[in-house]
Amino acid sequence: MHLDLTPAQLDIKTRAAQFAAEHVRPVAAQRDNTDLFPSDELKQLADMGFMGVNVSSQFGGLEAGVVAYSTAITEVGAADASVGVTMSVNNMVCEVLEQFGTEHQKKTFIPRITQGEYGGGSFCLSEPGSGSDAAGMLTRADFQDDHWIIHGTKSWITTGAHAGVFLVWAKAFHPDHEDGPITAFVVDPATPGISVGKAEEKMGQHGSNTVTLNFDHVKVPADSVLGHIGKGFRIAMMALDGGRIGVASLAVGIAREAIQQAATIINTTPALSQDATVVSKIGELYQELQAAQQMVFHAATLKEKKVARFTREASMAKVFATETASTITEELVALLGPMGVLKDTSLERLVRDARVTRIYEGTSEIQRVVIARDLLKELA
Ligand SMILES: Cc1cc2nc3c(=O)[nH]c(=O)nc-3n(C[C@H](O)[C@H](O)[C@H](O)COP(=O)(O)OP(=O)(O)OC[C@H]3O[C@@H](n4cnc5c(N)ncnc54)[C@H](O)[C@@H]3O)c2cc1C
Numbered sequence: 001m002h003l004d005l006t007p008a009q010l011d012i013k014t015r016a017a018q019f020a021a022e023h024v025r026p027v028a029a030q031r032d033n034t035d036l037f038p039s040d041e042l043k044q045l046a047d048m049g050f051m052g053v054n055v056s057s058q059f060g061g062l063e064a065g066v067v068a069y070s071t072a073i074t075e076v077g078a079a080d081a082s083v084g085v086t087m088s089v090n091n092m093v094c095e096v097l098e099q100f101g102t103e104h105q106k107k108t109f110i111p112r113i114t115q116g117e118y119g120g121g122s123f124c125l126s127e128p129g130s131g132s133d134a135a136g137m138l139t140r141a142d143f144q145d146d147h148w149i150i151h152g153t154k155s156w157i158t159t160g161a162h163a164g165v166f167l168v169w170a171k172a173f174h175p176d177h178e179d180g181p182i183t184a185f186v187v188d189p190a191t192p193g194i195s196v197g198k199a200e201e202k203m204g205q206h207g208s209n210t211v212t213l214n215f216d217h218v219k220v221p222a223d224s225v226l227g228h229i230g231k232g233f234r235i236a237m238m239a240l241d242g243g244r245i246g247v248a249s250l251a252v253g254i255a256r257e258a259i260q261q262a263a264t265i266i267n268t269t270p271a272l273s274q275d276a277t278v279v280s281k282i283g284e285l286y287q288e289l290q291a292a293q294q295m296v297f298h299a300a301t302l303k304e305k306k307v308a309r310f311t312r313e314a315s316m317a318k319v320f321a322t323e324t325a326s327t328i329t330e331e332l333v334a335l336l337g338p339m340g341v342l343k344d345t346s347l348e349r350l351v352r353d354a355r356v357t358r359i360y361e362g363t364s365e366i367q368r369v370v371i372a373r374d375l376l377k378e379l380a
Contacts, residue, residue, distance in 0.1 A: 003067070003297045003301065005067070005071065008064060008068065009064070009065070009067050009068040009071060012053065012062070012064050012068040012069075012071060012072050013068070013071035013072065013074075013075060015048060016050065016071065016072040016075035016076055017075040019044070019045065019048065019076070020075050020076050020078065020079035020080075021079065023041055023044060024038075024041055024076060024079035024080045024083050025079035025080065027041075027080075028079060028080035028082075028207075028346065028349070029343070029346060029349065031080060031082060031206065031207035032082075032206050032207070032349050033206075034206075035199065035201070035206045035207065036207060037119060037161075037162060037207060037208075037209050038080070038082060038083045038086065038207050039119055039162070041083050042083065042086060042087070042090075042116060042119050042120065043116040044116075045076070045083075045087060045116075046060075046113070046114060046115060046116025047115075047116060049061060049062040049064075049114070050062070050072055050076070050087060050091075051087065051090045051091060051094060051113050051114045051116065051120070052091060052094045052095075052110065052113070052114040053065075053068055053069035053072055053091055054066055054068075054069045054091065054095055055091070055094045055095060055098055055110065055114065056098060059094070059098060059106055059107070059110040059111060059114060060110065060111050060114030060115050061094065061098075061110075061114055065304045066242075066245065066300040066301070066303045066304040067297060067300045067301060067304055069091060069245075069246070069249075069300070070245060070246070070248075070249040070296055070297065070300040071249070072087075073087060073088050073091075073246050073249040073250050073253065074249045074250070074252050074253040074256070074296075075253065076253070077249065077250035077251075077252075077253035077254060078253030078254065078256050078257040078260075079253075079257070080207065081204070081205050081208075081250060081253070081254055081350075081353035081354075081356075081357070082205045082206060082207030082208040082353075083207065084250040084253060085158065085205055085208050085247070085250055085357075085360075086119065086120055086158065086159055086207075086208050086209075087120075088243065088246030088247060088249070088250055089120060089121070089122070089123060089158045089159060089243070089246075090113050090120035090121055090159070091246060092123060092239055092242055092243040092246060093113060093120070093121030093122070093123055093165065093167060094110050094113050094114060094121065095239070095242060096123075096167060096226070096235065096238075096239045097109055097110050097121075097165070097167070097186070097226070098110060099238075100184075100226050100227040100231075100235055101186065101226060102223065104223070105186045105226065109121070109164065109165040109186060109188075112164030112165060113164060113165070117164055118162060118163055118164030118165075119159050119162025119163065119164075119209070120159040120162060120163055120164070121159070121163050121164060121165040121166070121167070122157050122158060122159050122160045122163040122165070122166050122167070122189075122213075123157075123158070123167050123239065123243075124154040124157050124160075124166050124167060124168045124169065124213060125137075125154070125169045125236055126154060126155050126156050126157070127139060127152065127153060127154055127155055128153055128155050128212075131156070132362070132363060132365075132366045134169070134182075134233070134236060135182065135233065137152070137169060137170070137171065137182065138152055138153075138171075139151065139152025139153070139154065139168070139169065139170040139171070139215065140152060140170055140171045140172075140173060140180065141170040141171070141172045141173065141183065141185060142173045143172070143173065143174040143175065143222070146221075146222050147219050147220060147221055147222055148172070148185065148219070148220050148221075148222065148224060148225075149217050149218065149219055150168060150170055150185060150187070150215045150217075150218040150220060151215055151216065151217050151218070152170060152215050153212060153213070153214050153215070154168065154212065154213045154215070155212045155213075156200070156210055156212075156360070157210065157211055157212070157213050158208060158209065158210055158360070159208070159209050160196055160209060160210070160211035160212075160213050161196050161199060161209050161211050162209055163189050164189065165186060165187070165188065165189065166186075166187040166188075166189055166194075166213070167184055167185070167186060167187075167226060168184070168185045168186075168187050168215070169182060169183070169184050169185075169232050169233075169236060170182070170183060170185060170232075171183070172225070172229050172230070172232075174229055176229075177229050177230060181229060181230035181232070181233075182230070182232040182233040182236075183225055183226075183228075183229050183230060183231070183232040184225070184226035184227060184231075184232040184235050184236065185220060185224045185225060185226060186224050186225075186226050187218070187220055187224060188220075191218050191219070191220060192218070192219070193215060193216045193217055193218035193219070194213060194214070194215055194216075194218055195213070195214045195216070196211050196212075196213060196214075197211050197212035197213070197214070198211070199211055200212075202356060203352050203355060203356065204349070204351075204352030204353040204354070204355055204356040205352075205353050205356045237311075240361055240362060241303075241310060241311050241314045241315075242303060242314070243361045244299075244314040244315060244317065244318035244361050244362065244367075245296065245299050245300050245303060245310075245314050245317060245318075246361075247318055247321075247322065247357055247360065247361050248292070248295070248296045248299070248314075248317040248318045248320075248321035248322065249296050249300075249321075250357060251292070251318075251321040251322040251324070251325035251354065251357045252289065252292050252293050252296055252321050252325070254325045254329065254350050254353055254354045254357070255285075255288075255289050255292065255321075255324055255325040255328040255329065255354070256289060257346070257350060258325075258328050258329045258332050258347060258350045258354075259282065259285060259286060259289060259328065259332070261332075261345050261346055261347050261350070262282065262332045262335070262336060262340075262347070263282070265336055265339055265345065266278060266279075266282065266336075269339075272336070278335055281331065281335050282335075285327075285328045285331060285332065288324045288327065288328060289324065289328060291320070291324070292317075292320055292321040292324045292325075293321075295313070295316055295317040295320050295321065296317045296321055298313055298317070299313040299314045299316070299317040311370065311374055312370070312371050312374040312375065315362070315367040315368075315370040315371050315374075316367070316371055318361065318362065318367050319364045319367035319368060319371070321357075322354070322357040322358045322364065323358065323364055325354035325357060326351075326354045326355055326358060328354075329347065329350045329351040329354045330351055332347055333347055333348065333351055
């Protein structure tokens with residue numbers, strides 16, 4: 001598919017690229033070494049509207065659509081995947097709140113993210129014993145009198161230590177729903193009973209914050225349900241369809257950055273630039289990058305047009321772009337030999353950052369299952 005960005009989309013992409021070049025890329029290596037959370041950068045990006053690119057201006061968003069959002073994530077993610085993934089999750093949380101939240105939930109919590117009051121919002125689905133199999137969650141919410149009591153543990157939660165809102169999935173036990181259907185809750189992180197574990201030390205994306213959250217009989221108001229009791233699983237899957245476009249856009253950014261880094265080395269090293277094998281490999285990898293970019297834009301366009309389901313396309317874009325980012329970064333290290341593993345270039349960081357994208361918001365194996373199930377239903 002051919003996609004010409006509109007002037008408005010181009011403006012978002014350009015502003016994201018300029019900000020990334022001036023404020024994000026120059027400190028990416030340092031952040032990788034120190035694991036420092038990018039609070040300042042996220043605040044500045046929020047001030048530019050980039051925490052709600054596809055969110056209504058009423059709540060501090062840009063209303064610029066999904067394609068514009070994708071380009072912004074690619075630009076920021078190319079400069080530093082840690083900032084890119086945090087921005088991606090924040091946008092996802094804002095969109096879910098806008099789509100399913102009550103007026104009170106939207107007005108209270110979306111601006112906390114879009115105005116940069118907090119580092120972001122967290123999507124609390126995974127648990128120590130359930131990730132791919134989200135339905136196997138153990139966290140429960142019991143309705144008592146006029147409130148809910150949430151009890152359980154959520155693991156691997158992005159931005160958990162810096163969030164202004166938690167979207168928490170739990171099995172909700174209510175007199176009208178005794179089977180405990182999966183339900184999403186909007187929870188203020190300052191609520192008593194919530195504790196935040198230590199930041200995980202990951203192989204990549206060191207500047208993104210990943211923590212365990214413990215909910216010890218946390219009392220939240222009756223109106224904390226997001227959407228309706230029992231609709232939580234559907235809300236999570238719809239959110240992840242959009243989230244996967246964000247992760248795929250990030251992966252495109254990482255892969256593009258790696259090719260740019262390699263090109264700089266090759267162009268200044270005659271032995272490499274005159275080596276036909278090296279040059280041919282760059283052509284091959286660039287072709288893969290373009291294919292990934294097309295799949296991401298295709299999924300983003302479908303979501304933006306709201307005329308079609310895009311579950312399959314979002315999963316295909318996610319698995320293809322993230323696997324491609326890994327292939328490209330690793331093959332470039334192989335191609336450049338010792339120069340590829342030096343910290344002077346960011347290639348070795350990009351290899352590590354790319355690998356992480358293949359896990360969250362559904363592993364590659366799970367994306368293939370999602371794609372196949374959707375396809376088999378169509379072909380039945
Ligand atoms: C850096 C990072 C940030 C994260 N951020 C968040 C977050 O903000 N919120 C959140 O809720 N979660 C988050 N996660 C969790 C992430 O979504 C899960 O780790 C992921 O979904 C995999 O779940 P799991 O860890 O339980 O692994 P498992 O589901 O146990 O999977 C282990 C392996 O088995 C494979 N597998 C599992 N089931 C199948 C199957 N049916 N067919 C084929 N293969 C299968 C998987 O692909 C994987 O390779 C994050 C994870 C990481 C690493």
